[in-house]
Amino acid sequence: MQTVYTFGGGANHDDPRARDKTVTGGKGANLSEMASIGLPVPPGFTITTEECVRYLQHGADFSDDLRREVTKALIHIENTVGKRFGDAADPLLVSVRSGARVSMPGMMDTVLNLGLNDETVKGLAAVSGDDRFAWDSYRRFIQMYSDVVLGLDHGLFEEALEIAKEDRGYFTDTEMNAADWRSLVAEYEAIVKRELGQPFPQDVQAQLWGAIAAVFDSWDSERAKVYRRLNDIPGDWGTAVNVQAMVFGNMGDTSATGVAFTRDPSTGEKAYYGEWLVNAQGEDVVAGIRTPQYLTRRARELSGSDKPSMEEAMPEAFAELARTFELLERHYRDMQDIEFTVERRKLWMLQTRSGKRTAKAALKMAVDMAAEGLIDEKTAILRVDPMALDQLLHPTLDPEAPRDVLGKGLPASPGAASGKIVLDADTAETWSAKGEKVVLVRVETSPEDIHGMHAAQGILTARGGMTSHAAVVARGMGRPCVSGASQISIQLSERTLTVGAAQLMEGDTITIDGATGEIMRGQVPTIEPELAGDFGTLMEWADRHRRMKVRTNAETPDDCRKARQFGAEGIGLCRTEHMFFDAARISAVRQMILAENEAGRRRALAKLLPEQRSDFVEIFTTMAGLPCTIRLLDPPLHEFLPQADADFEELSRTLEVSIDHLRRRAAELHEFNPMLGHRGCRLGITYPEIYETQARAIFEAACQVTARGGEPVVPEIMIPLVGTRRELAILRKLVTETAAQVFAEREMQLDYLIGTMIELPRAALMAGEIAQEARFFSFGTNDLTQTTLGLSRDDAANFLSAYVEKGIYARDPFVSLDIEGVGQLISLAAERGRAAQPGIKLGICGEHGGDPASIAFCESLGLDYVSASPYRVPIARLAAAQAAL
Numbered sequence: 079m080q081t082v083y084t085f086g087g088g089a090n091h092d093d094p095r096a097r098d099k100t101v102t103g104g105k106g107a108n109l110s111e112m113a114s115i116g117l118p119v120p121p122g123f124t125i126t127t128e129e130c131v132r133y134l135q136h137g138a139d140f141s142d143d144l145r146r147e148v149t150k151a152l153i154h155i156e157n158t159v160g161k162r163f164g165d166a167a168d169p170l171l172v173s174v175r176s177g178a179r180v181s182m183p184g185m186m187d188t189v190l191n192l193g194l195n196d197e198t199v200k201g202l203a204a205v206s207g208d209d210r211f212a213w214d215s216y217r218r219f220i221q222m223y224s225d226v227v228l229g230l231d232h233g234l235f236e237e238a239l240e241i242a243k244e245d246r247g248y249f250t251d252t253e254m255n256a257a258d259w260r261s262l263v264a265e266y267e268a269i270v271k272r273e274l275g276q277p278f279p280q281d282v283q284a285q286l287w288g289a290i291a292a293v294f295d296s297w298d299s300e301r302a303k304v305y306r307r308l309n310d311i312p313g314d315w316g317t318a319v320n321v322q323a324m325v326f327g328n329m330g331d332t333s334a335t336g337v338a339f340t341r342d343p344s345t346g347e348k349a350y351y352g353e354w355l356v357n358a359q360g361e362d363v364v365a366g367i368r369t370p371q372y373l374t375r376r377a378r379e380l381s382g383s384d385k386p387s388m389e390e391a392m393p394e395a396f397a398e399l400a401r402t403f404e405l406l407e408r409h410y411r412d413m414q415d416i417e418f419t420v421e422r423r424k425l426w427m428l429q430t431r432s433g434k435r436t437a438k439a440a441l442k443m444a445v446d447m448a449a450e451g452l453i454d455e456k457t458a459i460l461r462v463d464p465m466a467l468d469q470l471l472h473p474t475l476d477p478e479a480p481r482d483v484l485g486k487g488l489p490a491s492p493g494a495a496s497g498k499i500v501l502d503a504d505t506a507e508t509w510s511a512k513g514e515k516v517v518l519v520r521v522e523t524s525p526e527d528i529h530g531m532h533a534a535q536g537i538l539t540a541r542g543g544m545t546s547h548a549a550v551v552a553r554g555m556g557r558p559c560v561s562g563a564s565q566i567s568i569q570l571s572e573r574t575l576t577v578g579a580a581q582l583m584e585g586d587t588i589t590i591d592g593a594t595g596e597i598m599r600g601q602v603p604t605i606e607p608e609l610a611g612d613f614g615t616l617m618e619w620a621d622r623h624r625r626m627k628v629r630t631n632a633e634t635p636d637d638c639r640k641a642r643q644f645g646a647e648g649i650g651l652c653r654t655e656h657m658f659f660d661a662a663r664i665s666a667v668r669q670m671i672l673a674e675n676e677a678g679r680r681r682a683l684a685k686l687l688p689e690q691r692s693d694f695v696e697i698f699t700t701m702a703g704l705p706c707t708i709r710l711l712d713p714p715l716h717e718f719l720p721q722a723d724a725d726f727e728e729l730s731r732t733l734e735v736s737i738d739h740l741r742r743r744a745a746e747l748h749e750f751n752p753m754l755g756h757r758g759c760r761l762g763i764t765y766p767e768i769y770e771t772q773a774r775a776i777f778e779a780a781c782q783v784t785a786r787g788g789e790p791v792v793p794e795i796m797i798p799l800v801g802t803r804r805e806l807a808i809l810r811k812l813v814t815e816t817a818a819q820v821f822a823e824r825e826m827q828l829d830y831l832i833g834t835m836i837e838l839p840r841a842a843l844m845a846g847e848i849a850q851e852a853r854f855f856s857f858g859t860n861d862l863t864q865t866t867l868g869l870s871r872d873d874a875a876n877f878l879s880a881y882v883e884k885g886i887y888a889r890d891p892f893v894s895l896d897i898e899g900v901g902q903l904i905s906l907a908a909e910r911g912r913a914a915q916p917g918i919k920l921g922i923c924g925e926h927g928g929d930p931a932s933i934a935f936c937e938s939l940g941l942d943y944v945s946a947s948p949y950r951v952p953i954a955r956l957a958a959a960q961a962a963l
């Protein structure tokens with residue numbers, strides 16, 4: 079296998095391996111490609127990533143093939159440039175650059191001006207006619223090589239330079255003249271000798287191979303390993319090495335260097351964007367030693383800067399650069415991020431790659447480029463990362479507005495929220511009912527806080543990670559959330575809290591930013607998201623190309639409306655228990671739970687029936703004939719139990735039983751492991767009147783809305799936590815009989831479906847049997863993940879991050895479906911369900927329904943729909959389209 083590929087000059091660029099990123103890395107492949115389309119690229123060669131892997135496997139040993147091919151390739155550079163490497167009279171200088179498949183911080187930094195030594199520097203001075211330039215280049219080289227290859231502390235060199243300037247009374251590097259640089263070089267050489275016990279390498283071949291080895295070795299550096307782990311980059315890719323003839327941006331005022339984007343990477347606007355510096359070399363632009371200048375006249379004028387733009391200062395080189403931008407965009411059909419250097423008026427291209435961009439810019443560029451005919455609709459759809467849309471759907475903080483940051487937590491749910499601090503859920507609800515905007519601040523949240531979270535603009539917690547209750551629920555509701563802000567302490571009795579050094583009271587206004595985790599004093603102004611325009615266009619294209627339907631998980635009319643605005647095509651999961659948590663109803667719910675017998679339960683349920691019915695009327699009305707899957711009551715009963723003494727007292731008065739008695743009954747209901755306890759269809763089996771009442775509320779509401787003449791409602795009733803066919807058979811009979819009764823009473827007939835959630839491994843395995851009783855399956859992947867992995871979502875936060883860090887799980891299995899494991903159960907259940915009942919409707923609900931990787935898996939199984947929380951609906955629409963392409 080060829081180990082080295084040359085580019086530039088007369089090199090042959092036809093071998094597809096030379097332009098294959100997996101072989102020559104991102105930088106190398108693009109250098110070869112730019113040269114092949116005739117752009118001015120300084121000649122050079124790329125050592126393959128395969129050689130890096132080989133070298134590391136063979137205990138840091140270069141192969142004979144590599145030595146031979148590098149020698150040959152160096153001759154290619156020499157012949158093209160007309161200089162010899164190590165020639166004391168007219169030396170060839172090169173840069174040595176690392177370049178993995180994807181750009182990767184942690185890899186070796188570039189070494190420039192390699193090939194200089196005490197002799198060649200004199201040749202360079204003579205040939206260029208510029209002593210200062212030659213000695214400046216040499217000192218740069220010693221500094222970089224010592225830092226990057228020899229591993230010396232760069233501070234030593236910077237300090238020496240500072241002292242040299244101070245001694246001479248200079249403020250800037252540009253004041254240093256040739257003699258100054260020359261004496262600094264002598265100092266640098268002395269530093270190397272002192273630190274290493276050996277002189278700075280004078281043999282140019284030793285310099286070159288030292289740098290190549292350093293690039294290879296950097297693949298296994300700690301920094302690189304950490305970065306790979308965090309970004310799912312395999313350890314066996316290796317990095318390529320690029321060796322390239324130097325071009326000099328530091329040869330006086332007709333030379334320059336710069337970086338540029340072919341479009342604005344933060345707004346997406348079709349305008350060149352970049353920075354440049356006169357008389358400077360590569361890293362100077364980013365290093366911040368001198369302030370770079372604007373590229374275009376327009377950008378300079380907008381900024382009010384008086385330093386000339388490149389367009390003004392070097393019009394010819396700029397014109398050629400602009401032509402190159404157009405050529406590169408047409409060639410790559412994407413926005414490019416470019417490095418260039420001008421040496422004595424001549425433009426050289428040193429790098430190009432697809433540029434990173436904000437979500438907003440990605441959207442704009444995709445739509446614009448499709449309109450320009452640069453890409454087609456499908457490509458445009460694939461250009462936007464669905465997850466990035468999340469940033470665009472929520473109000474965000476006005477970047478111009480001042481902020482007084484008090485502390486920081488985890489960015490748990492995006493968006494910004496301002497409001498008065500409230501310290502418990504009930505206060506959140508009362509204040510918000512009075513029209514106040516509130517931010518709920520808790521140590522952590524639990525299911526009893528749901529109504530307060532709903533009422534609040536945002537949620538802030540002192541404890542809990544990215545998958546804590548607060549984080550998961552807030553993301554589901556589309557509420558901004560900052561979790562785990564450990565500088566917060568709450569003094570509940572005084573109704574105060576401290577954030578770091580700041581003392582705040584309930585009622586004080588704060589702002590939280592769920593995208594950064596920042597907590598700010600007062601109200602920071604926000605800007606509203608733009609849902610029409612480019613966003614609307616891209617969504618329309620996505621809808622044209624997707625097969626799966628996208629529904630939403632929603633239980634309030636507000637959420638339903640939001641979800642429909644975002645394009646939901648129905649409800650995939652309406653959790654009825656959330657309706658039970660409502661403050662006005664909780665007392666009736668408690669009566670039902672604590673009742674001694676069926677008669678007592680029925681009395682309480684009679685109070686709940688009209689409430690539930692009116693909920694469903696609102697939801698059906700809002701959804702206007704779209705399918706609605708309603709799940710009957712699921713959570714363990716104890717979640718509804720009274721906690722506070724006052725609650726017990728109130729209940730004792732309404733029920734006319736003693737407090738002691740109620741407490742005993744509550745104790746009886748205690749469960750050691752409620753998630754595996756008396757919940758889901760087990761409630762329906764033991765207390766059929768609960769499900770009967772819910773079914774009645776649903777059918778009565780459906781009749782009412784349909785009778786009003788709207789689109790006929792087709793309710794889909796979903797029985798949770800089924801593990802056996804018999805459970806579903808019993809409850810199906812109950813629901814069917816209830817429907818028949820309601821239809822008889824109302825003298826009308828409606829279509830409806832009864833189905834089940836598949837959320838227990840047994841249900842997945844027995845799907846063939848269960849399908850005999852079900853018209854649809856909805857994969858409840860939250861519980862299916864818990865039960866398959868034997869991992870409690872509420873308790874896993876403590877160790878899950880360690881598991882992800884150690885690579886035991888690639889990602890949090892509650893965020894992205896464990897396709898390997900849980901995915902098998904889903905695939906098997908889909909297959910067995912379809913075999914038993916062809917045409918059975920299949921969908922997924924739960925957090926995974928809004929996760930692009932999980933959505934792609936659903937598409938591969940041919941599921942009918944995914945269901946996601948309202949704010950995830952656009953993400954799901956785009957991800958479903960991408961999966962279908």
Ligand code: ADP
Nearest residue numbers: 173175188322323324325360361417419428429
């Ligand atoms: P990075 O990946 O960190 O950008 P690069 O290898 O692209 O590293 O280079 C760092 C800097 O050195 C860039 O500004 C680049 O343009 C410049 N550079 C690299 N090779 C050369 C060369 N042969 N001639 C002139 N400048 C170069």
Ligand code: MG
Nearest residue numbers: 105417428429
């Ligand atoms: Mg670069």
Ligand code: MG
Nearest residue numbers: 798837858861
């Ligand atoms: Mg469940």
